[in-house]
Amino acid sequence: MTATTYYAETADRQLSEAQRILDRHITSSATGRCMECGTLGPCHKRENAVVIFSRTLRLPRRQPGVTRPELVGARRVCEPESSYGFG
Numbered sequence: 001m002t003a004t005t006y007y008a009e010t011a012d013r014q015l016s017e018a019q020r021i022l023d024r025h026i027t028s029s030a031t032g033r034c035m036e037c038g039t040l041g042p043c044h045k046r047e048n049a050v051v052i053f054s055r056t057l058r059l060p061r062r063q064p065g066v067t068r069p070e071l072v073g074a075r076r077v078c079e080p081e082s083s084y085g086f087g
């Protein structure tokens with residue numbers, strides 16, 4: 001559990017740091033340069049922050065029913081007409 005907490009805190013810290021970088025390292029549409037570094041944007045700091053965000057967004061999300069359980073004969077537990085022989 002300690003490891004999980006540690007991971008979550010680390011991920012949170014990475015994300016807020018990445019957000020901070022994205023907020024500051026903005027490529028100026030006028031000059032094409034990063035407004036923080038002054039280098040031609042997007043600068044490498046911003047690129048790194050974008051990578052952190054894209055990693056986070058790739059975390060698996062569960063969608064109920066997306067595996068199509070009905071195709072292998074699975075039934076919903078809450079079906080109104082149950083197969084237990086009532087009624």
Ligand SMILES: [Zn+2]
Nearest residue numbers: 025034037043
């Ligand atoms: Zn920058």
